[in-house]
Amino acid sequence: MKITNGMQEFFLSKIKEVLPKNISLIDTVAEVLDISYDAAHRRTSLKSKLSLEEAIKLSRHFNMSIDKLYEVGLQNVVAVEKTLIISSQEDLEIYFKASYENLKQILVMKDSEIIYSAKDLPIFYTSSDNILSRFKMYVWLQLLSENQNAVAFENFAPSVSLVTAASSLGELYANLKVTEIWDVTTINSTLKQIHFYYKSALLTETMALQLCDDLRELIESIEMKVVNDPQYQLFYNELLLMNNTVLVKTPVIKTLFVPYTILSYYKTSDTETLVQVDKHLKRQMRNSKLLSTAGKKEQRIFFNKMYKKIDALRYLIEAENVLDFE
Numbered sequence: 001m002k003i004t005n006g007m008q009e010f011f012l013s014k015i016k017e018v019l020p021k022n023i024s025l026i027d028t029v030a031e032v033l034d035i036s037y038d039a040a041h042r043r044t045s046l047k048s049k050l051s052l053e054e055a056i057k058l059s060r061h062f063n064m065s066i067d068k069l070y071e072v073g074l075q076n077v078v079a080v081e082k083t084l085i086i087s088s089q090e091d092l093e094i095y096f097k098a099s100y101e102n103l104k105q106i107l108v109m110k111d112s113e114i115i116y117s118a119k120d121l122p123i124f125y126t127s128s129d130n131i132l133s134r135f136k137m138y139v140w141l142q143l144l145s146e147n148q149n150a151v152a153f154e155n156f157a158p159s160v161s162l163v164t165a166a167s168s169l170g171e172l173y174a175n176l177k178v179t180e181i182w183d184v185t186t187i188n189s190t191l192k193q194i195h196f197y198y199k200s201a202l203l204t205e206t207m208a209l210q211l212c213d214d215l216r217e218l219i220e221s222i223e224m225k226v227v228n229d230p231q232y233q234l235f236y237n238e239l240l241l242m243n244n245t246v247l248v249k250t251p252v253i254k255t256l257f258v259p260y261t262i263l264s265y266y267k268t269s270d271t272e273t274l275v276q277v278d279k280h281l282k283r284q285m286r287n288s289k290l291l292s293t294a295g296k297k298e299q300r301i302f303f304n305k306m307y308k309k310i311d312a313l314r315y316l317i318e319a320e321n322v323l324d325f326e
Contacts, residue, residue, distance in 0.1 A: 003049055003050055003051075003052065003055065005046050008043075008046060008049065008050050009046060011050070011055065011058075012025065012029075012043075012044055014064065015028075015029075015058060015062055015064070018062055018064070025044055026040045026041050026044050027040070029043060029044055029058070032057060032058055032061045033054050033057060033058070082260075082264065082265075082266060082267070083095070083098075083257075083264050083265045083266075083267060084098070084264065085261070085264055086140070086141075086144050086261075086262075086263050086264065087144050087145050087146055088141070088145065089137075089141065089158060089159055089162050092137065092140065092141065092162060092263075093159070093161055093162045093165050095263060096127065096162070096165035096166050096168070096169050097165050099123075099169050100165065100168050100169045100172055102248075103169070103172050103173065103176060104172060106176060106248060106250060107172065107175060107176055109250045109251060109252065110251070111250075111251050112176075112177065112248075112249060112250040112251065113176070113177040113178065113179060113248075113249050114176055114177070114178050114179070114246060114247070114248055114249075115179045115180075115181070115246070115247040115249070115281050116178065116179070116180045116181070116244075116245075116246050117181050117242040117243055117244060117245045117246070117281065117284070118180050118181060118182050118186045118242050118244065119185075119186065119189075119241065119242040119243050119244040120186065120189045120190065120244060121186065121187065121189075121190055121218075122173075122180065123136075123263070124169060124170050124173035124174075125170070125173075125218055125222070126170075126190075126218075127166040127167065127169045127170035127173075128166065128167050128170045128171075129163050129166075129167050130214055131207070131210055131211060131214050132211055132214035132215060132218065133163075133166060133170075134156070134158055134163070135153060135193075135194070135211055136190070136193075137156075137158050137162070137166070138153050138156045138158075139193050139197070140262060140263060141156075143262060144261070144262060144263070150200070150202060151202070152201075152202045152203070153197060153202055153203045153207060154204065154207065175231075176231070177231045177232075178231065178232050178233070179232075179233045179234075179235070179285070180232075180233070180234050180235070181235045181237055181242055181281070181284055181285065181288060182234060182235070182236055182237070182242065183236070183237050183238070183240065183241055183242050184236075184238070184305055185241060186242065187215075187219070187306050187309055187310075188309070190215060191215075191309060191310070191313050194208055194211050194212065194215075194313060195208075195313060195316070195317070198317060205317060205318075205321055208317050209314060209317060209318070212310050212313055212314045212317075215310055216307065216310050219303060219306045219307065219310070222234070223299065223303045226291050226292050226299060227292070227299070232292070233290060233292055234290075234291045234292065235284070235285050235288035235289065235290055235291070236288055236289045236291055236294075236298075236302050237284055237287060237288040238288075238289075239287055240284065240287075243258075243259070244259045245257065245258055245259070245277070245281075246265070247274070247277055247278060247281060249278075253269060254269065254274040254278070255267060255268070255269050255274075256268050256269070256270075256273060256274055256277055289302075
């Protein structure tokens with residue numbers, strides 16, 4: 001990606017704004033980039049171009065979004081930061097801890113909220129010390145690990161520190177102001193995972209049925225949140241499928257997370273993009289039913305769809321065991 005003079009000038013001006021008046025921009029650029037004074041002077045005077053790597057290094061040093069580089073010149077380009085690629089228990093633990101620290105910062109800011117377009121069950125609901133949460137960890141690591149050896153769920157042993165990190169994240173999410181948008185398929189992937197690993201003989205019938213029970217308990221707890229938690233809003237969209245996009249809104253900054261693998265996200269604070277996504281999500285909400293104000297009948301219709309799906313999987317597992325002709 002070529003950096004134009006206009007982009008570089010604007011980017012450097014934003015850095016200069018955060019520098020104390022007695023600190024030289026040239027000296028600062030030279031120090032951060034580990035280059036000579038003359039080389040830094042050529043960049044600040046626009047006689048030499050900043051490389052993208054240098055721009056990233058400067059943005060990180062000043063805790064400034066690299067998106068500032070693109071606010072002039074290329075309106076159709078959005079700079080993104082990638083979250084960690086997960087392939088091991090250690091990576092997953094780091095992921096949970098980083099998510100915890102990010103949410104902790106949001107929790108202390110008044111009028112902050114998370115909007116979650118839930119294609120799957122939000123990860124925070126399966127971040128605790130129960131069988132369903134351990135099963136989800138098992139599935140993620142089976143799908144993401146470079147080691148393709150199939151391991152039975154009963155032989156999967158997450159570390160104590162991993163379970164603790166997951167539980168801390170789940171507890172924190174429960175105290176945030178959250179808006180979730182679900183469609184009728186949000187629960188499907190978890191149901192499919194239970195059935196797949198049961199059919200693959202990596203999950204016993206007893207454990208598969210226990211997972212169905214745990215999933216039902218989770219949906220029951222969400223139904224209670226809809227009724228009793230004023231900080232929680234659940235929208236039911238009957239027209240569109242969700243995509244696991246997460247928009248974090250604080251009085252200071254907005255951040256968008258867009259999935260590119262199962263648990264990894266592209267992260268951006270690009271102003272124009274955030275305005276567009278915010279409008280898009282609000283449009284989705286206008287075309288959805290807000291279950292907390294929809295009345296008991298609408299709430300029961302929605303949650304009964306979830307319960308019937310779970311019951312159908314239970315019946316399927318039990319029937320396959322009874323009708324085993326082999």
